[in-house]
Amino acid sequence: MLLRIENVIAGYGGGDVLRGVNFEVAEGSITCVVGPNGAGKSTVLTVVSGLIRPRVGQVIFKGQNITGWNPKRILTSGLAQVPQNHSLFPMMTVRENVELGAYTLSDSALIRRRYDQIVEMFPVVRERANEQAGSLSGGQQRLVEFARSLMLDPALVMLDEPSMGLDPKTLKDVFKTIKDMQEAGKTILLVEQNAKAGLNLADHGVVMESGRVRLDGPSASVLNNPEIAALYLGGGIVAQAQH
Ligand SMILES: Nc1ncnc2c1ncn2[C@@H]1O[C@H](COP(=O)(O)OP(=O)(O)O)[C@@H](O)[C@H]1O
Ligand SMILES: [Mg+2]
Numbered sequence: 387m388l389l390r391i392e393n394v395i396a397g398y399g400g401g402d403v404l405r406g407v408n409f410e411v412a413e414g415s416i417t418c419v420v421g422p423n424g425a426g427k428s429t430v431l432t433v434v435s436g437l438i439r440p441r442v443g444q445v446i447f448k449g450q451n452i453t454g455w456n457p458k459r460i461l462t463s464g465l466a467q468v469p470q471n472h473s474l475f476p477m478m479t480v481r482e483n484v485e486l487g488a489y490t491l492s493d494s495a496l497i498r499r500r501y502d503q504i505v506e507m508f509p510v511v512r513e514r515a516n517e518q519a520g521s522l523s524g525g526q527q528r529l530v531e532f533a534r535s536l537m538l539d540p541a542l543v544m545l546d547e548p549s550m551g552l553d554p555k556t557l558k559d560v561f562k563t564i565k566d567m568q569e570a571g572k573t574i575l576l577v578e579q580n581a582k583a584g585l586n587l588a589d590h591g592v593v594m595e596s597g598r599v600r601l602d603g604p605s606a607s608v609l610n611n612p613e614i615a616a617l618y619l620g621g622g623i624v625a626q627a628q629h
Contacts, residue, residue, distance in 0.1 A: 387446075388413040388542055388573050389434070389465075394443035396433050402441065403429045405597040411542065411590075416564065416574040418588035418605060420581035420618060425594040427577040428470055431544045434575075435467045436460040448541065462490050466540035468531045470547050470577075476520025480511055480530050483519045487537030500537050507566055508533045525556030529563055536567070543567065544575045549583060561587050581618045585609045593618070 389411040397403040404426050411417045419427050432438050434445055436457040444453040452460055461467075466487075474483045484504065488497045505512040510526050511533045519530060528548050535543050545564065549557045557580070564587060568574055578584025585591045591608030593601040601608055608614055 387411065388448060389575065390446040391430065391434065392444050392446065394430070394433055394440045394445070396429065396438055396440040396443075398429075398438065403597050404433065404440070406443070407594075407597070407599055409592045409599055409602050411573060411575050413541075413573050414568070414571075415590050416568050416576060416588040417590040417592065418576045418578055418584040419592045419594055420578055420584055420608075421594035421600070422618070423579070426597040427594055428546055429597075430594075431467055431546055431575070431577060434460075434544065435465065458490065461540075462538065464538075464541040465544070466535040466538060466542070467544040468528075468535050468546065468548065470550070472524075472527060472531075474519040474527055474530055474534075477518055479516050480519050480522065481515040483530055484511055484533045484537065487534035490538065497537070500539065504533050504536050507536075507570060508563070523556070525552050525560055528552070528560050532563060532567065536572070540572070542573045542575060544577075546577045547579055548576070549578060549580045557583065582609070 387410045391407055391409055394404050394407040395402050407430060419430065421427055433440050436455050439454055444451050447465055484501060485497060488500060491497055508529050510529050514522060519527060548560050552560060561583065564574060576584055576588060585605040585608055588605040591603065591605040592599055593608060593614055601611060601614060
Protein backbone atom coordinates (compact mmCIF):
# COMPACT_ATOMS: atom_id res chain seq x y z
CA MET A 387 0.00 0.00 0.00
CA LEU A 388 1.34 3.40 -0.92
CA LEU A 389 -1.37 5.49 0.76
CA ARG A 390 -3.78 4.65 3.54
CA ILE A 391 -6.55 6.92 4.76
CA GLU A 392 -7.65 5.80 8.21
CA ASN A 393 -10.89 6.86 9.85
CA VAL A 394 -10.54 10.46 8.68
CA ILE A 395 -13.03 12.94 10.08
CA ALA A 396 -12.51 16.46 8.72
CA GLY A 397 -14.29 19.63 7.67
CA TYR A 398 -13.77 23.31 7.06
CA GLY A 399 -14.64 24.64 10.50
CA GLY A 400 -18.41 24.58 10.26
CA GLY A 401 -18.89 20.86 10.85
CA ASP A 402 -17.63 17.55 9.52
CA VAL A 403 -17.61 16.95 5.79
CA LEU A 404 -15.73 13.64 6.00
CA ARG A 405 -17.36 11.38 8.56
CA GLY A 406 -14.91 8.53 8.94
CA VAL A 407 -13.24 7.82 5.62
CA ASN A 408 -11.16 4.67 5.15
CA PHE A 409 -9.51 3.41 1.99
CA GLU A 410 -6.16 2.45 0.55
CA VAL A 411 -4.28 3.14 -2.65
CA ALA A 412 -2.08 0.28 -3.84
CA GLU A 413 1.31 1.16 -5.24
CA GLY A 414 1.23 1.28 -9.03
CA SER A 415 -2.57 1.38 -9.22
CA ILE A 416 -5.05 3.83 -10.60
CA THR A 417 -7.61 4.21 -7.82
CA CYS A 418 -10.74 6.13 -8.76
CA VAL A 419 -13.03 7.85 -6.25
CA VAL A 420 -16.55 8.46 -7.52
CA GLY A 421 -19.72 9.75 -5.93
CA PRO A 422 -22.24 12.56 -6.21
CA ASN A 423 -21.39 16.24 -6.01
CA GLY A 424 -20.71 17.25 -2.43
CA ALA A 425 -19.84 13.71 -1.28
CA GLY A 426 -16.45 14.90 -0.04
CA LYS A 427 -14.19 13.63 -2.84
CA SER A 428 -12.18 16.83 -3.21
CA THR A 429 -12.04 17.20 0.56
CA VAL A 430 -10.27 13.83 0.79
CA LEU A 431 -7.57 15.13 -1.57
CA THR A 432 -7.36 18.37 0.43
CA VAL A 433 -6.73 16.38 3.61
CA VAL A 434 -4.14 14.12 1.96
CA SER A 435 -2.21 17.10 0.58
CA GLY A 436 -2.16 18.72 4.02
CA LEU A 437 -4.29 21.77 3.25
CA ILE A 438 -6.73 20.82 5.98
CA ARG A 439 -5.87 18.78 9.02
CA PRO A 440 -8.27 16.01 10.00
CA ARG A 441 -9.99 16.32 13.36
CA VAL A 442 -9.70 12.56 13.80
CA GLY A 443 -7.82 9.85 11.92
CA GLN A 444 -4.62 9.69 9.95
CA VAL A 445 -3.02 9.61 6.56
CA ILE A 446 -0.21 7.12 6.01
CA PHE A 447 2.03 7.60 2.97
CA LYS A 448 4.93 5.24 2.20
CA GLY A 449 4.51 3.80 5.69
CA GLN A 450 4.89 7.19 7.36
CA ASN A 451 2.22 9.03 9.27
CA ILE A 452 2.04 12.36 7.39
CA THR A 453 -0.98 13.72 9.28
CA GLY A 454 -0.27 17.28 10.33
CA TRP A 455 2.69 17.75 7.98
CA ASN A 456 2.56 21.05 6.11
CA PRO A 457 1.61 20.96 2.40
CA LYS A 458 5.13 21.70 1.18
CA ARG A 459 6.62 18.84 3.18
CA ILE A 460 3.93 16.49 1.87
CA LEU A 461 4.55 17.62 -1.71
CA THR A 462 8.30 17.16 -1.47
CA SER A 463 7.83 13.73 0.11
CA GLY A 464 6.39 12.60 -3.21
CA LEU A 465 2.71 13.41 -3.24
CA ALA A 466 1.48 15.83 -5.92
CA GLN A 467 -2.00 17.15 -6.64
CA VAL A 468 -3.64 18.58 -9.74
CA PRO A 469 -6.58 20.61 -8.43
CA GLN A 470 -10.13 20.56 -9.73
CA ASN A 471 -10.06 24.14 -11.04
CA HIS A 472 -7.81 25.40 -13.80
CA SER A 473 -4.57 26.37 -12.19
CA LEU A 474 -2.18 27.47 -14.96
CA PHE A 475 -0.91 31.02 -15.25
CA PRO A 476 -2.46 31.94 -18.60
CA MET A 477 0.01 34.70 -19.48
CA MET A 478 3.07 32.56 -18.81
CA THR A 479 4.37 30.10 -21.37
CA VAL A 480 3.61 26.40 -21.26
CA ARG A 481 7.25 25.67 -20.39
CA GLU A 482 7.30 28.24 -17.57
CA ASN A 483 4.12 26.74 -16.13
CA VAL A 484 5.61 23.23 -16.18
CA GLU A 485 8.86 24.44 -14.62
CA LEU A 486 6.89 26.02 -11.77
CA GLY A 487 6.21 22.46 -10.63
CA ALA A 488 9.90 22.28 -9.69
CA TYR A 489 9.77 25.32 -7.44
CA THR A 490 11.36 23.54 -4.49
CA LEU A 491 14.38 22.48 -6.59
CA SER A 492 17.38 24.72 -7.10
CA ASP A 493 19.52 22.44 -9.30
CA SER A 494 18.87 23.85 -12.77
CA ALA A 495 20.50 20.88 -14.52
CA LEU A 496 18.12 18.55 -12.68
CA ILE A 497 15.16 20.74 -13.61
CA ARG A 498 16.19 20.64 -17.27
CA ARG A 499 16.62 16.86 -17.15
CA ARG A 500 13.19 16.35 -15.57
CA TYR A 501 11.60 18.69 -18.09
CA ASP A 502 13.18 16.81 -21.00
CA GLN A 503 11.92 13.48 -19.61
CA ILE A 504 8.42 14.77 -19.02
CA VAL A 505 7.92 16.27 -22.48
CA GLU A 506 8.47 12.76 -23.88
CA MET A 507 5.13 11.83 -22.38
CA PHE A 508 3.42 15.13 -23.26
CA PRO A 509 4.01 16.05 -26.93
CA VAL A 510 1.73 19.07 -26.50
CA VAL A 511 4.16 20.53 -23.97
CA ARG A 512 7.05 20.24 -26.41
CA GLU A 513 5.07 21.54 -29.37
CA ARG A 514 3.56 24.52 -27.57
CA ALA A 515 6.37 25.17 -25.07
CA ASN A 516 6.82 28.83 -25.90
CA GLU A 517 3.16 29.76 -26.28
CA GLN A 518 1.04 31.33 -23.58
CA ALA A 519 -0.71 28.61 -21.56
CA GLY A 520 -3.98 30.54 -21.87
CA SER A 521 -3.98 29.99 -25.64
CA LEU A 522 -4.32 26.20 -25.26
CA SER A 523 -7.60 24.27 -25.26
CA GLY A 524 -9.05 23.02 -21.98
CA GLY A 525 -7.80 19.49 -22.60
CA GLN A 526 -4.31 20.67 -23.53
CA GLN A 527 -4.18 22.79 -20.38
CA ARG A 528 -5.07 19.70 -18.35
CA LEU A 529 -2.07 17.90 -19.85
CA VAL A 530 0.19 20.83 -18.99
CA GLU A 531 -1.09 20.63 -15.41
CA PHE A 532 -0.27 16.91 -15.36
CA ALA A 533 3.22 17.62 -16.69
CA ARG A 534 3.77 20.27 -14.03
CA SER A 535 2.73 17.82 -11.29
CA LEU A 536 5.49 15.41 -12.35
CA MET A 537 8.40 17.86 -11.99
CA LEU A 538 9.18 16.77 -8.43
CA ASP A 539 9.05 13.11 -9.53
CA PRO A 540 6.18 12.22 -7.17
CA ALA A 541 5.31 8.63 -6.28
CA LEU A 542 1.60 9.49 -6.11
CA VAL A 543 -0.33 11.95 -8.26
CA MET A 544 -3.83 13.02 -7.25
CA LEU A 545 -6.05 14.25 -10.10
CA ASP A 546 -9.31 15.99 -9.25
CA GLU A 547 -11.92 15.63 -12.01
CA PRO A 548 -9.58 15.87 -14.98
CA SER A 549 -12.45 15.17 -17.40
CA MET A 550 -14.45 18.21 -16.34
CA GLY A 551 -15.59 20.25 -19.32
CA LEU A 552 -13.86 18.05 -21.91
CA ASP A 553 -15.49 16.70 -25.05
CA PRO A 554 -15.42 12.88 -25.46
CA LYS A 555 -12.45 12.85 -27.87
CA THR A 556 -10.32 15.06 -25.61
CA LEU A 557 -11.39 13.02 -22.58
CA LYS A 558 -10.01 9.94 -24.32
CA ASP A 559 -6.64 11.65 -24.86
CA VAL A 560 -6.49 12.83 -21.25
CA PHE A 561 -7.39 9.39 -19.91
CA LYS A 562 -4.81 7.77 -22.21
CA THR A 563 -2.20 10.09 -20.69
CA ILE A 564 -3.26 9.05 -17.17
CA LYS A 565 -2.65 5.45 -18.22
CA ASP A 566 0.76 6.49 -19.63
CA MET A 567 1.60 8.09 -16.29
CA GLN A 568 0.73 4.83 -14.55
CA GLU A 569 2.91 2.90 -17.00
CA ALA A 570 5.73 5.34 -16.27
CA GLY A 571 5.59 4.15 -12.65
CA LYS A 572 3.25 6.67 -11.04
CA THR A 573 0.48 5.68 -8.67
CA ILE A 574 -2.69 7.64 -9.43
CA LEU A 575 -5.52 8.69 -7.14
CA LEU A 576 -8.22 9.95 -9.47
CA VAL A 577 -11.47 11.69 -8.53
CA GLU A 578 -14.11 11.55 -11.24
CA GLN A 579 -17.68 12.76 -11.70
CA ASN A 580 -17.74 10.72 -14.88
CA ALA A 581 -17.98 7.52 -12.85
CA LYS A 582 -18.22 5.08 -15.71
CA ALA A 583 -15.19 6.44 -17.59
CA GLY A 584 -13.15 6.78 -14.40
CA LEU A 585 -13.90 3.26 -13.18
CA ASN A 586 -13.20 1.83 -16.61
CA LEU A 587 -9.75 3.39 -16.52
CA ALA A 588 -9.02 2.44 -12.91
CA ASP A 589 -7.89 -0.76 -11.21
CA HIS A 590 -9.68 0.02 -7.97
CA GLY A 591 -12.87 1.95 -7.26
CA VAL A 592 -14.07 3.80 -4.18
CA VAL A 593 -17.66 5.05 -4.01
CA MET A 594 -18.26 7.94 -1.63
CA GLU A 595 -21.53 9.29 -0.38
CA SER A 596 -22.19 11.93 2.29
CA GLY A 597 -18.65 11.94 3.60
CA ARG A 598 -18.27 8.18 3.85
CA VAL A 599 -17.04 5.32 1.70
CA ARG A 600 -20.02 3.35 0.61
CA LEU A 601 -18.28 0.72 -1.50
CA ASP A 602 -14.66 -0.11 -2.18
CA GLY A 603 -13.22 -2.83 -4.41
CA PRO A 604 -11.74 -3.77 -7.77
CA SER A 605 -13.18 -1.32 -10.29
CA ALA A 606 -14.85 -4.08 -12.31
CA SER A 607 -16.80 -5.21 -9.26
CA VAL A 608 -17.81 -1.62 -8.47
CA LEU A 609 -18.92 -1.14 -12.08
CA ASN A 610 -20.94 -4.35 -11.93
CA ASN A 611 -22.56 -3.65 -8.59
CA PRO A 612 -26.25 -3.31 -9.54
CA GLU A 613 -27.04 -0.73 -6.88
CA ILE A 614 -24.09 1.47 -7.84
CA ALA A 615 -24.95 1.10 -11.51
CA ALA A 616 -28.49 2.23 -10.85
CA LEU A 617 -27.43 5.16 -8.69
CA TYR A 618 -24.40 6.53 -10.48
CA LEU A 619 -24.07 4.94 -13.87
CA GLY A 620 -27.55 5.56 -15.20
CA GLY A 621 -28.44 1.90 -14.78
CA GLY A 622 -26.60 1.20 -18.05
CA ILE A 623 -24.65 -1.76 -16.77
CA VAL A 624 -27.72 -3.47 -15.36
CA ALA A 625 -29.63 -2.84 -18.57
CA GLN A 626 -26.80 -4.35 -20.62
CA ALA A 627 -26.56 -7.38 -18.35
CA GLN A 628 -30.21 -8.21 -19.01
CA HIS A 629 -29.73 -8.56 -22.78
N1 LIG B 1 -13.55 25.53 1.19
C1 LIG B 1 -14.68 25.07 1.72
N2 LIG B 1 -15.26 25.69 2.78
C2 LIG B 1 -16.40 25.22 3.31
N3 LIG B 1 -17.08 24.14 2.86
C3 LIG B 1 -16.57 23.50 1.80
C4 LIG B 1 -15.35 23.92 1.17
N4 LIG B 1 -15.09 23.08 0.14
C5 LIG B 1 -16.10 22.17 0.15
N5 LIG B 1 -16.97 22.42 1.13
C6 LIG B 1 -18.18 21.62 1.44
O1 LIG B 1 -17.78 20.29 1.70
C7 LIG B 1 -18.71 19.37 1.13
C8 LIG B 1 -17.96 18.38 0.26
O2 LIG B 1 -17.36 19.09 -0.80
P1 LIG B 1 -16.33 18.45 -1.80
O3 LIG B 1 -15.30 17.71 -1.06
O4 LIG B 1 -15.89 19.55 -2.70
O5 LIG B 1 -17.25 17.41 -2.59
P2 LIG B 1 -17.05 16.70 -4.00
O6 LIG B 1 -15.64 16.95 -4.45
O7 LIG B 1 -17.36 15.26 -3.74
O8 LIG B 1 -18.05 17.31 -4.92
C9 LIG B 1 -19.74 20.20 0.38
O9 LIG B 1 -20.87 20.30 1.21
C10 LIG B 1 -19.08 21.53 0.21
O10 LIG B 1 -20.02 22.57 0.22
MG1 LIG C 1 -14.85 17.94 -6.07
